[in-house]
Amino acid sequence: MIRSMYSGIGGMKNFQTKLDVIGNNIANVNTFGFKKGRTTFKDLVSQQLSGASNPTDNRGGTNPRQIGLGGTLATVDTVHTQGSLQTTGRALDLGISGDGFFIVNNGNLSYYTRAGNFYLDRQGTLVTADGLKVQGYRPDPVTGDVDYNDFGDLQIQAGNVIPPEATTAASFNGNLNSEATNGAEVIVRYNVIDSLGSVHEIQVTFQKTPANNSWTYSINAPGMANVTQPAGALGIQFNENGAVTNPLDPTNITVQPGNGANPINFTLDLSMVTQFAGSNTADLAEINGNSEGFLESFNISQTGEINGVFTNGEVRVLGQIATAIFNNPGGLTKSGDNLYQVSNNSGIPNVGVAGEARGVIAGSTLEMSNVDLSEEFTEMIVAQRGFQANTRIITTSDEILQELVNLKR
Template identity: 55%
Template sequence: MLRSMYSGISGMRNFQTKLDVVGNNIANVNTYGFKKGRVTFQDMMSQTLSGASGAQGNRGGINPKQVGLGATIATIDIIDTQSGLQTTGRSLDLALEGDGYFLVKIGDEHYYTRDGKFGLDPATGAIVNGAGLKVQAYKVDEKGERSRDYGDIMLNPNATLPAKKTENVTLTGNLSKDATEGSEIVEQIKVVDEKGVEHKIEVTFTKKGNGWTMTTPALPADPPAQPVELGSVEFDNNGKLTTTNPQVWKIPLPPAEGETTPRVVDIKPDVSALTGKEGASTPLVKPDGNKEGKLTSFSVGASGEISGVYSNGEVVTVGILAIAKFSNPSGLMRTGGNLLQESVNSGTPNIGIAGDGRGTIAASSLEMSNVDLSEEFTEMIVAQRGFQANTRIITTSDEILQELVNLKR
């Protein structure tokens, strides 16, 4: 039987596979996070009619004589190029800009995806994808420390942030050495008492010698009482802090509800970041503590920080999304549902947070498919014509065989 007939068959099979891949790409043109496929061909083995021979005497060498036996599929790649982003306005719609994959889990199985259509499981508050697989993230404790291991992340829409008494205050910025004697700067801070009630307190900085004194108004009295001294700070000629006194602020507060005796709240100040250099005075006084608040919304930052926004103005980070990166993303296995799985040729996942060589996260957006319809239609035409050309090889070979049969009548 003619070799050309079987070569034509191999070509038809290959172009049929190419059409299958093109069809799948076009079918997923609107699939969020989808990465298109690409087929490449390579020649099959060749039949050697005669081998090569080297030069001998006055005669040059002779090249080998080989007849190819058709083509076969070389690769079917995943083309993981970045695609455009579509803004949705939904807080749990996330897109990755750059390398990386979201990490989701069901049972002990890990999967990877670029599709960031996430939501909340109403039963547990876990962040899940459309198929219910749980999104993995690093937890963050009250001190802002990130956990070493990632796991399921929960968001309780009905969460309440308990009240916390003010115990510390941090002072930063500059208190100008150029200010005139007696100059005053007034900063207003919020102090939360032991019952969770918030009080607005004024702190006045007054220039005195090489430093500044700090006072706060006394409680209303008859006759008016003198301002309460909180302490003082002094700086050297280079603007560096030299002395501070006292170590604790004693803030007067009005009587608690149902009581008549005024109170004094002890707050420990941290003035180590204050400077006394030339220029404008820009002191910033930031106390800790907060009144009770209810969760009103949550947001996701560029590095994957999942933060809850509470009615008392506090923003608390509860977790940081885990992002995986592979040395060979094209080696990942498609498992359906916009999910990918690690293979022996993808490399092991390098898991960490976004922005650490793994791209950044765009919140309230989704990554569109990277399928280009104009390119796919062109590839479709190429595959169609290639398929037709291979069928001509078969029909031509058939005509030659018919002529052979007709030699004897």
């Protein structure tokens, strides 16, 4: 009877712990990125009254006789199942669909979180609600591409400016009509940018020659001083299948803007132009160079790239948000404020970008808590009844002890 009383006490403690965990789950039912907890129990050591015996020729074996001494807490798990994603329409709200955590930094200490409600501070640094800095890969200042060796704070600075870049390459595609009469002209006009960001018109005139599958072309820049191009007649030669055979290499062109800017040196690639019967569709395919632009807006892709849209139509990568995965995410230590820390049993973080064996980032969404209220209330009833049953064990054992005491009378 004394054993049963202590078993009841242990059971009451266990179910009280279970109610504590359930209460915390319900309190965080609307906490972004929250992962619910779960309690599991195990039995304590059993008192051995007699051991098992071997069978003999005359008798069979017997089983051990043991009396359990109650139960105890086995684990308090963090259940890292996916929470539902809620659309917010806010550009800096991010949710992870799949495995992974955002990495945030407080000085030299890194934390991990699933809550993606981020903000910008006065310096344009991407931060959490508590000011921890979101970590990721920054762009190379020369090429503009993401530098995966440059890991640190990410910034989205209002009024960010990209300077003008002069045109250095242009290419054409489309068709020149093989049935055009001799002397027929096709004129294509397009714009190039000088080193000061000014726009200048370039005119390319194609002219059919009497020779089979042959055209000439000339390049002019109306309103500018002069155009320097290769000496001699410029021509395009096609084969019997309508593909260019000459020039296969781009033509070097130099234009003098006449406005104090550097000469515009660019190449003109005509190797993709065709000559088939039909209409004349030759036109500009690609051209580089841009005028001055100011950051107008930004968006974040599924892989975490922060793409800035500038007023000149250019789209530049401003950085890429990093994510981390763990061998055992259940081993992470909760630090409060929706944050986790590495523990001895979580494993080291595997840091990279979303989409590479990691979950993808959903822009303008937030991950809701994975707490299911119907499940929690059901577990609450189970815990309540279990607690009541263990109190009944204690009261019943007490009544029996009282009967034993009364025997003395």
